[in-house]
Amino acid sequence: MYLKYLPTLQYYKSKDKERYQLWGGCFEEEPAAVLRRLNDSLAVDSRLFRQDIRGSQCWARELNRSGHLNDQDHKAIQHGLNNVEKEIEEELTSKGRLSDPEEDIHSVVERRLYAHAGDSALRLHTARSRNDQSATDTRLWMLRALPTLRTALKNLILVLVSRAEKEIDIIAPGYTHLQRAQPIRWSHFLLSHVWCLRDDVTRLEEQKGRLSRSPLGSGALAGCALPIDRERLAQDLGFEDVTPNSMFGVGSRDHIVEFLNWSSLCGLHLSRLAEDLIIYSSQEFGIVRLSDQFSTGSSLMPQKRNPDGLELVRGAAGLLLGESFAFSCVLKGLPSTYNKDLQSDKELLFRSYDKLLDCLKVTTGTIRTMEVNADKALRALEPGMLATDLAHVLVRRGVPFRRAHHLVGTALRRANALGVDLQNLPHQEYTAICPEFGTDEELQKVFSWSASVEQYTSAGGTAKISVQRQIQQLHQWLDSKQDDDGFRGRRRRLPLD
Structure with missing residues (x-):
């Protein structure tokens, strides 16, 4: 296979069309099809076309x-892009996809730019590498996408808090080991999941500072030989800072590991919530009825009403954990800077992001539309669930708890x-056991039941006043987030729309 040149642009001629690639001057044959x-x-990576063009x-x-690109070339490039x-x-x-024959989005953008800007396009990649790009x-x-997850999480939290507020007088069994334990307010159960999700929001926001550092200008690994102002470039792109070391800039994927680990933990929280609701929606429990929108039926048994949405959420948690573990395995033995193994980062990132976002939306819709049978x-x-209350009666009358328990x-x-x-149980049986x-x-x-739950007035308890205090705290937290997307902060702009 021979090379064909159009003024310093390199093409490989294949059977059906010519394709442009950013490397290969010393190669005489194109890569094998396999x-x-x-x-x-x-x-x-076609999903990154906006980011690639903005960069x-x-x-x-x-x-x-x-001073390394004249005004005429600069104008042509900007217009072409x-x-x-x-x-x-x-x-x-x-079409839903690109049909270009190039290997990646960087090659597609540059080849298409040449069609619009001519030889000016040849100057764009000066001192830049696909590694930092x-x-x-x-x-x-x-930085653009994660606030969408944050919003979806907040929407789920808001739905749970709203239900907790409306259903605060419903008293239901609380379980340990899936055995009936003590009576609790249904709202207390809902809020137990809210606090996990709230922590997920906080953990997601904490990634921002480490994520918002621009690698551009790091070159392939050694930095940029031209007098580029990386801080100005980072600000222009909407980053808060620059990566402090060029080898770190092109080789680190800690921000993706951190996100994948976070998404697996968030998925775990959704899975546990889904499992509780699956159990409570079963005919054996019957506390919850899921709406038609988030249930499915059986192809054989007409009476079946299956919580498939929640089951898919529960199953997704294992897949999210697998993606997280898989990428850590990819990284663990790599030598410094860029290696092609890192190309898998985007596939795992996008897949986890999409799956988690769908899970959040399904969970939110399921909870918003479900019915609770008070x-x-x-x-x-x-x-029997009030056995602890009986022990507390004895404790209040001076009996040591361990003896009261017995x-x-x-x-x-x-x-x-x-x-x-x-x-x-006859009263005389009680007094025969203990006069107290x-x-x-x-x-x-x-x-x-109401007297039982109302005992637990301490912070975080299931008494009405304690539950109301939790709801108030969560509303205050939600209100404080209304004008803060958690990611852009003090940055001037993030031009990715």
């Missing part, structure tokens, strides 16, 4: 400022022997 299948990343526009502007962006956007909108594109994409929740309560256990054993529950149980009237006051 290597191209493994190597070419356009199907994945190129800012790079051209910096070359112009530093605007046209390329429109072309690619139209193609992706109409790709690293910059990915960081820019993440009567069924109340009927699931049984007197005495209530004796009462439970005696009730079981008589075939009754704790509420219907008090009168029958005093004992019967213990068997009140």
Whole structure:
């Protein structure tokens, strides 16, 4: 296979069309088809076309400022890149993919730019490498995309908090080991998941400072030999800072590891919430009924109502964990700076991002539209769940807790022997076990679900006042986030729309 040159642009002539690539001057043959299948990343990184074009526009502007690109070439490049962006956007909108034969989005943009800007396009890549270009594109994409996840998380939190506020008087069983434990407010259960999700928002925001550092100007690994102002370039792109070391700039993927680890933890939280709701929606529990929008049926059994949306969310947590682990395995043995193994970063990043975003939306929709059966929740309560309350009665009358625990256990054993529950155990049986149980009237006051939950007034408890305090704290937190996207902060702009 021979090389064909158009004024210093390099093409390989294939059977059906010519394709442009950014390397190969010392090569006489094109890559094997099987290597191209493994190597070419356009199907994945075409998603970065806006970021690649913005990075190129800012790079051209910096070359112009530093005297390495004249005004005429600079104007041609800027105009050409605007046209390329429109072309690619139209193609992706109409076809869903790019049909260019090039190996990656960087080659596509440069080849298309040449069609618009001619020889001026040949000057764009001056002192730039795909190593710093790709690293910059990915960081820019993440800075633009992660606030969408943050918003989706906040929407889920808002739905949960709103339900907690409206359903605060519903009392339901609380479980440990999936065994009935103590009565709680249904709102307390919902908020237990909210606090995990709130921490996810905080952890996502904490990634911003490490993410918002521009690698552009790091070159392939050694830096830029031209007097480029990297700080000005970073500000122009919307970054807060620059990467402090060129080898680190092109070789580090810690920000992607951090995101993948974060997404797996967030997925874990969604999975546990989904599992609870799957259980509560079963006919054995019947506390929750999922809407038609977020349920599916059986192809064989007409009566089936399956929580497939929540099950898919639960399953996705394992996939998110796998992506996170897989990329760490890719990184663990790599030598310094850029290696082609790193090309897998975007595939795993995009896949995890898309899956997590869908999971957040499905979970939000499921919870927003589900029905809670307050009567069924109340009927699931049984007197044995107030055994701890009986122990507290003895403690308040001076009996050491360990002894009180044993005495209530004796009462439970005696009730079981008589075939009754704790509420219907004869009073004389209680007093025979321990006189400090008090009168029958005093004992019967213990068997009140509302009285039980109202004991727990400490911070974080299930008493109404404690739950209301949690709701108030969460509303204040949500209000404080209204005008803060958590990522752009003090940056002048992020020109990626």
